[in-house]
Amino acid sequence: MNYFDLPKIDLHCHLDGSVRPQTILDLAREQSLTLPSEDIAEIKDMMVAPETCPNLDEYLKRFELPLSVMQEEEAIERISFEVFEDAAKENVKYLEVRFGPLLHTQKGLNLDQIIGSAVKGMKKAEEKYDIKGNYILSILRTMPKDQINEVIDAGAKYLNDGVAAFDLAGSEVPGFCHEFIPYAKYAIEKGYRVTIHAGEQGSGQNVYDAVSLLGAERIGHGIHIKGHQQAYDLVKSDEVALETCPSSNIQTKAVDDLASHPIKAFHKDGVLITINTDNRTVSNTTMTDEVRKVVEEFELTREDYFEIYKVSIEHSFASEAVKQHLRQYAE
């Protein structure tokens, strides 16, 4: 299989985890920020999480440096354009990018400026390349909750015009969903679709709760439904698609190694899985690499690959017209 040429869909990609190292250097210069190093290789080293991360929290420390340069509209727009450009150049036909708008207010930008800049960068890339996209607005579970509804309100203006969904990200503790019920409900009422990071670090119970309490239609990672029968059964019966991110799952110790990733077992058993990058820079990966790793490790056929591609289409938050466009590439 030529993994580069295959049409691909990435439904789980973080903006701040996918910044080009050179762009960090350029933006720091433009913004007169002092970086810990001016050397591109050293900057890249600081951005990529090692395979030896003890856990998710260690992985999450890699976002500080990119976020430091993402506090201006032009910077957010540029990075958004570049993520879509990088993906388009490796034949990603549809990309859902997520980010936490509240992480970009350090220099006084308001939420409309932040979300608007990200959408603008995406639209520029859509005009230039054969790629379509949507934004997912993430709330960091560890941050104060008093501004969550403001994010939902600010993003509502862009629904069906660049923004599609609501997400919870960041460190995962058992039982976190209970505290977010009113916010997920509010987002759904406003017209957002819902995907939630769950079962990455924590228990399968978090996946069960994300679906049953928060209305999640997709789950970020979801690895730990393995060993939690109720969560496993619910994901299957409700046709909740799992956004698996194999390289990231190894770095954060969600799995010990690729061979122990449950992705193939899930797929063979009828659990809906998709293949995604999570963070192109922090996980030092591309969609080409993720697809290659999964296909080779688990000896998937071309037919298996296109089954997964079709799950990604049908469970994306794309419009019917975009889904129709993506179906043309399926075999």
Ligand SMILES: O=c1[nH]cnc2c1ncn2[C@H]1C[C@H](O)[C@@H](CO)O1
């Ligand atoms: O894999 C992840 N799990 C939980 N949170 C994550 C992951 N990758 C990135 N994040 C966090 C860190 C980013 O700053 C934030 C918004 O993109 O989302």
Ligand SMILES: [Zn+2]
């Ligand atoms: Zn993620």
